[in-house]
Amino acid sequence: MKPRNKKLREQDLAKRLRRIFIISFVSVLLFIVAITLIGLYLFMSSDVITYERIIDDGFWIIAIFIIVGVLLGTVITAGISKLVLKPSWELLSGVRTLSRGDYSVRLDLGGAYEMKELASNFNTLAQELEKTEILRSDFINNFSHEFKTPIVSVKGLVELLKKSSLPEEKRVAYLKIIEEELDRVSDMATNILNLSKIENQTILTEITEFNLSEQIRTCILLLEKKWAKKNIEFKLDFKEYFCRGNEDLLKQVWINLLDNAIKFSYDGSTVSVDIQDDSDCVTVKISDEGETIPQEEFKNIFNKFYQKDKTALSEGNGIGLSIVSHIVKLHQGAVGVESKDNLTTFTVTLKKEF
Numbered sequence: 001m002k003p004r005n006k007k008l009r010e011q012d013l014a015k016r017l018r019r020i021f022i023i024s025f026v027s028v029l030l031f032i033v034a035i036t037l038i039g040l041y042l043f044m045s046s047d048v049i050t051y052e053r054i055i056d057d058g059f060w061i062i063a064i065f066i067i068v069g070v071l072l073g074t075v076i077t078a079g080i081s082k083l084v085l086k087p088s089w090e091l092l093s094g095v096r097t098l099s100r101g102d103y104s105v106r107l108d109l110g111g112a113y114e115m116k117e118l119a120s121n122f123n124t125l126a127q128e129l130e131k132t133e134i135l136r137s138d139f140i141n142n143f144s145h146e147f148k149t150p151i152v153s154v155k156g157l158v159e160l161l162k163k164s165s166l167p168e169e170k171r172v173a174y175l176k177i178i179e180e181e182l183d184r185v186s187d188m189a190t191n192i193l194n195l196s197k198i199e200n201q202t203i204l205t206e207i208t209e210f211n212l213s214e215q216i217r218t219c220i221l222l223l224e225k226k227w228a229k230k231n232i233e234f235k236l237d238f239k240e241y242f243c244r245g246n247e248d249l250l251k252q253v254w255i256n257l258l259d260n261a262i263k264f265s266y267d268g269s270t271v272s273v274d275i276q277d278d279s280d281c282v283t284v285k286i287s288d289e290g291e292t293i294p295q296e297e298f299k300n301i302f303n304k305f306y307q308k309d310k311t312a313l314s315e316g317n318g319i320g321l322s323i324v325s326h327i328v329k330l331h332q333g334a335v336g337v338e339s340k341d342n343l344t345t346f347t348v349t350l351k352k353e354f
Contacts, residue, residue, distance in 0.1 A: 215247070
């Protein structure tokens with residue numbers, strides 16, 4: 001929303017609130033005047049105030065009744081407006097604070113159940129925005145570090161390679177390091193582009209039927225360099241299963257989950273992949289033997305920019321699992337995680353028909 005349009009909407013809301021106050025004031029004032037006239041009539045009927053006295057001091061009697069009525073009406077109107085309009089003004093102020101980027105604001109509207117429910121929903125929204133902002137800031141810091149480190153490393157190695165006296169063995173080793181660092185930069189850029197593309201995609205296209213088992217085996221082979229380096233073995237417990245979906249997008253799911261399993265597995269451990277099939281769904285389970293994930297982190301693990309271990313900057317940038325979650329949702333499926341006793345399992349369930 002453009003700032004000018006946003007300001008106009010806020011001004012319009014303020015005008016409507018003032019209009020409500022004026023209408024409330026006039027209504028209560030008319031009510032009080034009516035009560036005043038009725039009271040005057042009753043006083044006259046009971047001879048507390050006689051007709052002759054009204055003839056003699058009529059102006060002052062009527063003036064006193066009108067002044068009392070106006071004062072009473074103002075007090076009642078102010079009380080009603082405080083009860084009715086105060087929550088609206090607090091909500092408007094809270095929304096304005098949020099729009100300025102201050103996500104620490106919290107509301108306590110009190111009053112009726114609806115007001116408490118509104119305040120609760122607003123506070124939940126502000127809390128989630130605050131968490132997202134923290135994750136975004138952490139991501140920017142981590143990503144900047146991740147992006148800068150390989151570039152600095154490559155620059156230093158290139159300077160060394162310029163030396164003609166450098167032994168061939170070191171030259172080959174330095175070239176290998178440069179290749180690995182450039183792969184890291186390429187992976188980060190690819191993940192960022194993939195996440196941006198998938199987040200803006202609402203309709204699943206290019207749906208085909210393909211061999212899911214073969215796709216997963218291919219993904220494992222693509223990651224051979226990583227799991228061979230850690231001496232990890234794979235246990236594949238599945239037959240040939242077929243699946244309907246976007247083949248390229250689902251390939252990203254298995255690449256990210258397998259890469260994640262390899263990344264956090266202990267050296268020399270086993271990564272297991274199991275596929276189960278029933279009448280409605282195909283379920284893929286990928287398990288690794290590594291550090292247990294605390295249960296309180298389950299609700300955040302699929303959020304973008306989230307990292308389980310913020311000190312392990314070289315381990316990733318908190319994008320892979322967010323990509324997995326978005327792709328699975330596009331396929332109207334579900335993804336979950338279980339972790340206990342140093343065994344973590346990610347489960348992806350895909351519908352056969354959607």
